[in-house]
Amino acid sequence: MSEEKNITSLSDLGEFGLIDRLAANIKIYNKSTGKGIGDDAAVINHGDEETLVSVDILCEGIHFDMTYCPLKHLGYKAAVVNFSDIYAMNGTPTQIVVGMGISSKYSVEAIEEIYRGIRLACDHYHVDLVGGDTTASRSGLFLSITVIGKAKKEDIVYRSGAKPNDLLCVSGDLGAAYTGLLILEREKAAFMEDPNMQPEFAGYDYILERQLKPEARWDIVKRLKDAGVKPTSMIDVSDGLASEVLHLCKESKVGCTVYEERIPMNHKTIQTAKDFNIVPCVAALNGGEDYELLFTVAQSDYEKVKDMEDVRIIGYMTADEGQANLITSDNCQVPIEAQGFKHF
Amino acid sequence: MSEEKNITSLSDLGEFGLIDRLAANIKIYNKSTGKGIGDDAAVINHGDEETLVSVDILCEGIHFDMTYCPLKHLGYKAAVVNFSDIYAMNGTPTQIVVGMGISSKYSVEAIEEIYRGIRLACDHYHVDLVGGDTTASRSGLFLSITVIGKAKKEDIVYRSGAKPNDLLCVSGDLGAAYTGLLILEREKAAFMEDPNMQPEFAGYDYILERQLKPEARWDIVKRLKDAGVKPTSMIDVSDGLASEVLHLCKESKVGCTVYEERIPMNHKTIQTAKDFNIVPCVAALNGGEDYELLFTVAQSDYEKVKDMEDVRIIGYMTADEGQANLITSDNCQVPIEAQGFKHF
Numbered sequence: 001m002s003e004e005k006n007i008t009s010l011s012d013l014g015e016f017g018l019i020d021r022l023a024a025n026i027k028i029y030n031k032s033t034g035k036g037i038g039d040d041a042a043v044i045n046h047g048d049e050e051t052l053v054s055v056d057i058l059c060e061g062i063h064f065d066m067t068y069c070p071l072k073h074l075g076y077k078a079a080v081v082n083f084s085d086i087y088a089m090n091g092t093p094t095q096i097v098v099g100m101g102i103s104s105k106y107s108v109e110a111i112e113e114i115y116r117g118i119r120l121a122c123d124h125y126h127v128d129l130v131g132g133d134t135t136a137s138r139s140g141l142f143l144s145i146t147v148i149g150k151a152k153k154e155d156i157v158y159r160s161g162a163k164p165n166d167l168l169c170v171s172g173d174l175g176a177a178y179t180g181l182l183i184l185e186r187e188k189a190a191f192m193e194d195p196n197m198q199p200e201f202a203g204y205d206y207i208l209e210r211q212l213k214p215e216a217r218w219d220i221v222k223r224l225k226d227a228g229v230k231p232t233s234m235i236d237v238s239d240g241l242a243s244e245v246l247h248l249c250k251e252s253k254v255g256c257t258v259y260e261e262r263i264p265m266n267h268k269t270i271q272t273a274k275d276f277n278i279v280p281c282v283a284a285l286n287g288g289e290d291y292e293l294l295f296t297v298a299q300s301d302y303e304k305v306k307d308m309e310d311v312r313i314i315g316y317m318t319a320d321e322g323q324a325n326l327i328t329s330d331n332c333q334v335p336i337e338a339q340g341f342k343h344f
Numbered sequence: 345m346s347e348e349k350n351i352t353s354l355s356d357l358g359e360f361g362l363i364d365r366l367a368a369n370i371k372i373y374n375k376s377t378g379k380g381i382g383d384d385a386a387v388i389n390h391g392d393e394e395t396l397v398s399v400d401i402l403c404e405g406i407h408f409d410m411t412y413c414p415l416k417h418l419g420y421k422a423a424v425v426n427f428s429d430i431y432a433m434n435g436t437p438t439q440i441v442v443g444m445g446i447s448s449k450y451s452v453e454a455i456e457e458i459y460r461g462i463r464l465a466c467d468h469y470h471v472d473l474v475g476g477d478t479t480a481s482r483s484g485l486f487l488s489i490t491v492i493g494k495a496k497k498e499d500i501v502y503r504s505g506a507k508p509n510d511l512l513c514v515s516g517d518l519g520a521a522y523t524g525l526l527i528l529e530r531e532k533a534a535f536m537e538d539p540n541m542q543p544e545f546a547g548y549d550y551i552l553e554r555q556l557k558p559e560a561r562w563d564i565v566k567r568l569k570d571a572g573v574k575p576t577s578m579i580d581v582s583d584g585l586a587s588e589v590l591h592l593c594k595e596s597k598v599g600c601t602v603y604e605e606r607i608p609m610n611h612k613t614i615q616t617a618k619d620f621n622i623v624p625c626v627a628a629l630n631g632g633e634d635y636e637l638l639f640t641v642a643q644s645d646y647e648k649v650k651d652m653e654d655v656r657i658i659g660y661m662t663a664d665e666g667q668a669n670l671i672t673s674d675n676c677q678v679p680i681e682a683q684g685f686k687h688f
Binding site: 007008009011012021027028029030032033035041042044046047048049051053054055056057059060061062063094095097098099100101104107108109112119122123126127128130131132133134135136137138139140142144146148150 | 351352353355356365371372373374376377379385386388390391392393395397398399400401403404405406407438439441442443444445448451452453456463466467470471472474475476477478479480481482483484486488490492494
């Protein structure tokens with residue numbers, strides 16, 4: 001409208017740039033606000049225990065495709081990715097509120113199926129669904145879930161606590177959710193060409209489940225606690241390893257070195273990436289949606305984490321602020337670059 | 345897809361029917377969950393103080409029309425309607441998290457303008473913006489705001505506490521937001537026919553502001569507290585007086601009698617309704633978006649509320665469970681019927 005003003009397209013600024021712009025100029029009024037924008041969850045003080053709050057949105061056509069995403073799985077995933085944000089603060093999710101926008105093409109039974117998935121996740125993780133708002137939307141479906149969790153003040157782990165020489169660890173394996181998505185998209189394309197075809201999903205169970213029905217790593221949080229290890233920083237892997245490593249470096253004002261050969265990947269993930277002519281570690285670095293925990297521990301905790309089940313040390317933090325490097329299998333050093341989900 | 349199953353359209357079930365269906369079968373696991381779905385906000389116990397949580401969604405094309413809704417006002421309104429939910433519990437809003445879905449037609453500056461409105465509301469009500477999630481959406485814009493508030497356990501007012509003979513009170517005046525919307529829609533239609541026309545908004549400032557930039561009634565909450573009056577039940581008027589009265593009756597298991605001539609309406613609201621051939625009290629009963637507080641007080645508080653600034657006694661509660669009646673100006677008794685916003 002107004003040619004005088006500078007207009008920036010969303011695609012120019014990107015997701016993280018937009019967040020930075022929006023987070024500027026926000027004032028804090030309440031003593032109970034311990035930590036605002038900038039971590040996996042906000043922290044609200046309530047006497048002995050802190051309240052953690054986080055919100056995540058899933059949009060049809062952006063985060064999921066109704067062609068291959070079963071509604072119940074969608075609900076389950078929408079809840080679990082929120083729980084993951086609270087675990088990434090070393091807390092326990094306790095309540096969620098669910099916002100839903102629905103176009104008229106959906107039946108009530110379809111919505112109930114989504115809620116069934118949300119309830120299943122709540123049952124599995126012992127989280128209470130305490131409220132929501134459901135409304136019409138002009139097109140498609142979106143889910144906005146806000147999760148509330150708790151943690152003792154001294155237990156909370158922020159993104160900002162990593163120190164030089166800390167060990168960088170990750171749980172489970174990476175890249176599987178992304179390769180699962182590649183399979184789903186391939187079969188969808190084939191189906192679009194020939195609606196009589198049968199999708200070929202045999203043998204891909206693991207990576208498909210990682211994409212469609214991820215779990216949040218409460219077990220890792222518990223395992224670390226039981227071992228007496230408090231991570232110095234932590235984040236969940238929602239946007240890909242590269243993006244999360246850079247978040248930890250930025251918030252902690254450190255650098256890091258990651259070894260490609262240490263990045264845990266399932267053999268099916270590796271094989272599928274290769275089938276699609278993708279260097280496997282790129283699926284781990286930029287794929288996203290794994291919902292594993294990426295965390296740092298002090299060198300003194302090395303003995304406790306080195307053989308910990310489902311935890312892998314993949315590198316270490318350095319004093320070179322903002323310098324995150326990958327040491328490739330052939331011993332080259334390449335900078336790790338931000339990617340994030342390019343929604344815009 | 346499957347002809348075997350019963351398929352219910354969203355329009356058949358309606359908003360409240362859908363909420364009832366979705367709220368069924370939800371289990372509670374955490375001792376801290378004091379009150380789940382079913383009031384203006386959920387209640388979470390944290391020692392001395394309770395935490396209140398509520399979520400509200402605004403969707404382009406459903407709740408707002410970008411043709412006439414300034415972006416900053418949109419942000420302001422989205423925040424304020426959430427604060428209103430916390431005041432309706434007799435609490436104080438303290439934090440919000442903001443979820444936003446944005447189509448690529450919006451520039452970064454447009455989004456910042458929305459955030460400017462949200463921040464303005466936060467500044468005005470002293471609420472902290474502590475987190476959010478921003479994502480692309482395939483079409484249009486939606487805002488999903490979750491508000492967190494606090495209240496002492498003994499101060500919380502639910503929808504369910506009204507008793508027979510309690511006085512039914514409402515703050516401010518009703519129907520203005522709806523008549524403001526009628527004006528905006530009329531001018532939009534005229535503009536669509538002739539883009540050179542100038543919209544005629546002169547003289548409509550009050551009702552336009554009520555639609556575009558509503559305020560939440562923290563002052564009424566404070567006034568009642570200062571007067572030593574704790575309402576027996578309370579709700580904010582978001583869907584129209586009729587709908588909210590029925591909520592109080594249903595949750596409190598009582599009936600009520602409302603006097604049409606007692607319903608507070610601004611003269612501009614009445615005049616505008618008449619210009620559109622709408623019986624003025626219908627704008628108040630079914631219009632919605634006034635964000636006034638509707639509450640009940642014990643008969644013993646009559647002296648304290650009868651002359652309270654900006655509070656009007658409009659009727660009383662009865663023992664006839666589920667029987668809500670309007671006594672019209674010509675002394676006829678008509679049942680008050682549910683309406684709610686028909687989004688679907």
